[in-house]
Amino acid sequence: MNKKKKKKTVKWTVKVNIISLIVFFVAWQLISMANEKYLWFNAKFLPSPSEVWLTAVEHVQDGTLLPNIAISVQRILLGFGIGTGLAILFGCFFVNIPFIEAWLSPIFNLFGAIPPFALLPLIIIWFGIGESSKVGLIAYSTFMSMLPYIVDGLKNTSPVLIRAASSLGASKMQIFTRVMIPNALPNLFVGMKIALAMTFGALMVAEMLGASKGLGFMIINARQWFRVNDMFLSIIIIGLLYELFFYILTFFEKLLFKWKTDVSSAIEK
Amino acid sequence: MSEQVTQTIPDAGDDIAIRVKDVSKKYENGMEANDDVYVLEHINIDVRKNEFVCVLGPSGCGKSTMLNMIAGYIKPSDGEIDIFGEQVKGASRRAGVVFQSHALMPWLTVRKNIMLGPKINKKSKEECEEIADKYIQMIGLQGMESYYPKQLSGGMAQRVGIARALANEPEILLMDEPLGALDAITRENMRIELLRIFEKEKITIFFITHSVQEAIYLADRVIVLKDKKVDCDVHIDLDRPRNMQSEKFIEYVKFFESKLGTGTVTSD
Numbered sequence: 262m263n264k265k266k267k268k269k270t271v272k273w274t275v276k277v278n279i280i281s282l283i284v285f286f287v288a289w290q291l292i293s294m295a296n297e298k299y300l301w302f303n304a305k306f307l308p309s310p311s312e313v314w315l316t317a318v319e320h321v322q323d324g325t326l327l328p329n330i331a332i333s334v335q336r337i338l339l340g341f342g343i344g345t346g347l348a349i350l351f352g353c354f355f356v357n358i359p360f361i362e363a364w365l366s367p368i369f370n371l372f373g374a375i376p377p378f379a380l381l382p383l384i385i386i387w388f389g390i391g392e393s394s395k396v397g398l399i400a401y402s403t404f405m406s407m408l409p410y411i412v413d414g415l416k417n418t419s420p421v422l423i424r425a426a427s428s429l430g431a432s433k434m435q436i437f438t439r440v441m442i443p444n445a446l447p448n449l450f451v452g453m454k455i456a457l458a459m460t461f462g463a464l465m466v467a468e469m470l471g472a473s474k475g476l477g478f479m480i481i482n483a484r485q486w487f488r489v490n491d492m493f494l495s496i497i498i499i500g501l502l503y504e505l506f507f508y509i510l511t512f513f514e515k516l517l518f519k520w521k522t523d524v525s526s527a528i529e530k
Numbered sequence: 531m532s533e534q535v536t537q538t539i540p541d542a543g544d545d546i547a548i549r550v551k552d553v554s555k556k557y558e559n560g561m562e563a564n565d566d567v568y569v570l571e572h573i574n575i576d577v578r579k580n581e582f583v584c585v586l587g588p589s590g591c592g593k594s595t596m597l598n599m600i601a602g603y604i605k606p607s608d609g610e611i612d613i614f615g616e617q618v619k620g621a622s623r624r625a626g627v628v629f630q631s632h633a634l635m636p637w638l639t640v641r642k643n644i645m646l647g648p649k650i651n652k653k654s655k656e657e658c659e660e661i662a663d664k665y666i667q668m669i670g671l672q673g674m675e676s677y678y679p680k681q682l683s684g685g686m687a688q689r690v691g692i693a694r695a696l697a698n699e700p701e702i703l704l705m706d707e708p709l710g711a712l713d714a715i716t717r718e719n720m721r722i723e724l725l726r727i728f729e730k731e732k733i734t735i736f737f738i739t740h741s742v743q744e745a746i747y748l749a750d751r752v753i754v755l756k757d758k759k760v761d762c763d764v765h766i767d768l769d770r771p772r773n774m775q776s777e778k779f780i781e782y783v784k785f786f787e788s789k790l791g792t793g794t795v796t797s798d
Contacts, residue, residue, distance in 0.1 A: 425694075
């Protein structure tokens, strides 16, 4: 009975979610079509979804779209991966070696206050416009926004769990690997989800300044040729990519943290 | 009060499991030494092997501090604590601990929680599985091995906590109000269960509670901590299973309630 009810509510929200998206796109299509007819403003400013779709097909056929997507995805994966890896590494150092934290955390706090994008022109002057400075900026942005979540997760381990493990004979290292790390994993995923927005932001900035490929470049390039259709196409793909990455993270989160999800809902209706 | 409730400290011998020698604990409260607050002063307790000792006392009497010192989580300010003749120098697997808040790893299943100790101590996989089987059977949670702590009721979680501590084969078992968070009926059942385990496993138990009835029902000896000191140390001369309605039992209850100040300690 209870289960059935729960399933029903889930279906109900999903239905509304889908309808909401359909309504959005239909409204967009209608407004754009009406604008073409009545010319409230320049029709080129707001292409309809169907026109964007045709643009997409056209660019797939002329072979310009997929390589741009591929290079952006590659930059995201590399930057996000490196940033996450470094954040985990530094998080572990910070928590285990107070000396390192005492030395580095003020510096990280100082830099953390600066939007990473402000550093890009400097990075380009120092390291050129190669792939490494782009991936570097993305990794840096990811790292900076994720580190606090990891440190927080590691430090917020319940003392009673640490006591329990030490009474089972766990060494300091074992307490770290068997108690603190599993305890911090949910926080790591929260951090990754939040950092993802920064990662995408960094990708855009990096590709808009001094790139010749990628989704960000597509937007900048389209502006020069006044190809609003291309802009819309790129923007939509960025949105979809973000959703995809977010979904993948959520999927793994659900898979890994079954122990966290409550079996019973807080208030039964 | 009748004669059997007199102070009976066991003779010193080789079979002393826990020896608390002139232990004091103070917490620094201010800049000057005079501001230090003593929670325990000159405590002497001997617990014999295979003895079930309950420590009774009002909240804040230092009974949890006592347990935390035996467990090695905190250090005595003065004096020494030995487990089987060897000084306690920090938390170790020699003293298994059961907490009031079960303290199971939330990310591990029932089975993996029980296997945690053996795994930490690098036992082989087969051995770990064998131990897990044995203790899951002991606490009667067959079929629930793959449950996570969140899915367990309070009583079940506490049984897993006890199994986890025992699976590691500790020399002594310390229990810090393990039944305190349970409802009356579960608590009743858990006491019977605990005595069954105690008799089967032949283990030394140091048990903290604020329930007079619980202490008398469970313990071979009841120690009352009051005003930072051992107020009395009484051997409970009743056969198990004990009848809580029996005259003698009620006599003990009255005795301890008078020690603690009537009305300050409520039964469950």
